[in-house]
Amino acid sequence: KRLILVGPPGSGKGTQSPIIKDEYCLCHLATGDMLRAAVAAKTPLGIKAKETMEKGELVSDDLVVGIIDEAMKKPSCQKGFILDGFPRTVAQAEKLDEMLQKQGTKIDKVLNFAIDDAILEERITGRWIHPSSGRTYHTKFAPPKVPAVDDVTGEPLMQRKDDTAEVLKSRLEAFHRQTEPVIDYYSKKGVVAQLPAEKPPKEVTVEVQKLLSS
Ligand code: AP5
């Protein structure tokens, strides 16, 4: 399967991805995670992206298209993939189509994580992440066994620099202005499925499974 997960910040893309990935043996390509790793490692890419990400704005199409183009060549991505946080602009979607056309493949489904903006601040400000595994927790909705400690490795959890109420406003604005047109783009191709992302995490997983089996 070749899937795109699209939705505003905090809608649950990163929470559902590992579950879908394991169930269908897909690779999980999250441009946000890859960019954060580049920022932490202070690579040239990370140095370019850092400030833009901290402001909650989108980094340039060329940067992310380059990352995805490279990542999709991995053998583990040949059978299928989950794109989480990409494409985020119509220009990125067009580039992706070109890349897939060259391989003779196309996107099977776009899962649209539909959710009201008002719910997102609480989700974003309560989030804790384990950067190296991508595991995500929430102080109220998915607390770790020990506060601020990863359940599996015992390593410390971190909060994202852009997870403030203030930066969330810019991220939401970017979503509505630049990413919602991507949903229209794929709707015209008839591949968008609506996901009720306001439900509790386990119920969202069930909905994802239903959509993917149909
Ligand atoms: P990115 O990392 O993609 O961030 P985002 O799109 O803002 O999405 P989030 O990771 O915030 O949300 P999510 O849907 O994954 O939520 P999660 O499942 O963790 O991008 C970051 C930045 O990188 C961008 O601003 C931009 O600068 C740059 N960037 C990335 N890709 C780019 C691109 N293609 N082009 C240009 N720039 C790009 O859940 C959130 C919290 O809620 C967690 O704590 C979780 O435990 C909890 N939760 C999840 N589901 C539920 C539920 N059902 N009920 C209750 N709580 C829940």
Ligand code: ZN
């Ligand atoms: Zn995410």
